[in-house]
Amino acid sequence: MKPEVETTVPRVELRPKDAAAGQWLEVAMGPHHPSTHGVFRMDVVLDGERIVQLKPVFGYLHRNHEKLGEGMSYLASIPYTDRLDYFCSLTNNWAYTLAVEKLAGLTVPERAEYIRIITAELTRLQNHACLAGFLLQDLGATGTPLMYAFREREKILDLFEALTGARMMCNYMRFGGCRCDLPEDWVPRAKKVVAETPRFIDEFENLLATNEILLARTQGVGALPAALAVNAGITGPMLRASGVNYDLRKVDRYGLYDRFAFKVPLGAHGDTYDRYFVRMLEMRESVKILEQALATIPDGPIIDPKTRLRGFRPKGGEAYGRIEAPKGELGFYLISDGGPNPYRYRIRPPSLINLTVLEDLCRGHTVADAVAILGSVDIVLGEVDR
Template sequence: MATEIKSDRLKTDEMIINMGPQHPATHGVLRLILKLDGEIVRHVEPVLGHLHRAQEWQGQNRTWFQYQALIDRVDYLSGMFTSWALARASEHVDGTEVPERAEYLRVLASELNRISSHLLWLGTYLIDLGALYGFPFYPFREREKILTFLEEISGQRMMFNYIRIGGVQRDPKADWFKRVEAFTKEFPERVNEYEAIVTENPIFLDRTTGVGVLPKSLAMEYGVTGPSLRASGINYDLRRFKPYSVYDKLKFDVITFDKDGDTRDRYLARVREMRQSNEIIKQVIDMIPQGDIMAKTKKQNAGLRVKAGEGFAAVESPRGVLGCYVVSNGSDKPYRFRWRNPSFSNLSVLPPLLIDRPIADVMAIFGSLDIILPDVDR
């Protein structure tokens, strides 16, 4: 006599888990309200704002000069890019001509910063996948070298405040370029090392292939940008699509994939982007001209002003399109700021990716989007 098992009789209650804000793997203070059916996630609700510091409001209550230093804190892994977006927007309002050497130095410093950001992502992503103790330290070895380079030119390891309105803060010494060049020569070897450990690792493949597939249409709807978008097959990189600074003079590939990107594609996109950034750095060191590093019209003290007007500028940060909208009334304080942060849009795509995935994939997918929480909350 066969007994029939009805599926609804096996159904159990759903369990609500608050993942975060204090959780070792949420990269800061994100709170995810997960409804779990056993191990399967049925509903996700991200709760933002635990790190809200009113960065835009703070900008309106500080002088231009003060705010320049503050804005590095928004995306603490890629401070160069926030300063650059602010500088570009202000220069756009102002009509300032930036000296060419300064533009090259900006590219150089930013691409170094992009590599260091991706390296940190690589290490922490493997932690998200459970390789807690071994691999994550290897990328930090190279990141340490980059941070030392950036410290030499800016005086800070992470909150650089190097790119200023009108140019850059200081000119590196001649032997600095030589050391950076030596680093760029050995760096591809290091990336090969990482790939040897990770890319074809069977457990890594199991955990990432086909996990968190982000279709093109979904990515477009939610405004995902950066490597995550390019891994989903959309060739959109501001450096190529709308070249700013001196990027139109540099040769590099925009890493895109043909199909809808899964977690592994996003990993590959970032790893290949590091190699491209390395190529850009090599070219910049060859091409960099002599000259001024700061526009003559700009002061480097509290007297820094921007002419009245409004403008928007965006740069391609390691996480995507980082935009800055500025309104100036000509006084020593900005009138209004508005930031377009890539992490915010990238995070918003998380719930549709997580539905009906096991709880272990929450971190695998969340990590692969490369989100910086202060960048989300500002």
């Protein structure tokens, strides 16, 4: 990695409105547009079909998570974290509880750590499957891949429902552990779902990995150099697709991830295809973690009995906790003034920060490629706008 990085944000000066500017076309894609992921808007300036400038516009789903979090107790914020990245409520729970545990110095029993890893990896599986489905939908494969992905997702959601009572908004983890223990037949059911997953990944790859349209539309499109990715704070599969080996499960070793053998898949080119394929490989690694964790899950309590959930008042101070969420580094920064509510409740959203380089990726490509690039970044607007 070179220390010298181009750090000034490149800006294109638009030609004045008179004279030759007539050929340039300004188009607002979104907030209602079939291929923006949610209520996201891109103000693009086009030269023919090529993108000259692209400005993302946010805030159409700004639901004031942070303001609400500062007005309620630590426990009451947990259901709100579900609604950040609404595909991955369990990893959001984990990031928040990790920050609170750091703030108050709580410990988590071994069984609860196992359950957290199992649910987080299942979340990662269904997130990446849906990402691949949506990306291919954006590329024109209308319906079929997304249906395959959602078929797989429903199996995992059934497991979540059996465990937590809800399909999407699980509200499951608590600081110091988890809310309830696994139901009786849950581990065998989960083993069955996990055992079926590699067949789904194979099927998906056979269908698509050598598809000529997919290759033509994604290879060499939207390449992200590693130095820029690091400087722009890109995290998660998008960073690793650019070849930077930085996975918080290995770096921070939070939870009990160091007990499990798994690899960190890396891309070489950082283009749309690598971003897609790194996620497919990550799903296979998640299956490995799940197989190990489900085989060795120990008995024991699921929550530290000393934890006070209600009336929880940590001492004054601050803490930043972060985990490797499916979309990147999800962090929570909490400042406590000793009261029942956090004084400051900040969410570090990977989806928002991964969009920093969207303009750099799209410039010079066509509008249709911008749609594919946005699909490969993998954003969820609940987390971008919060």
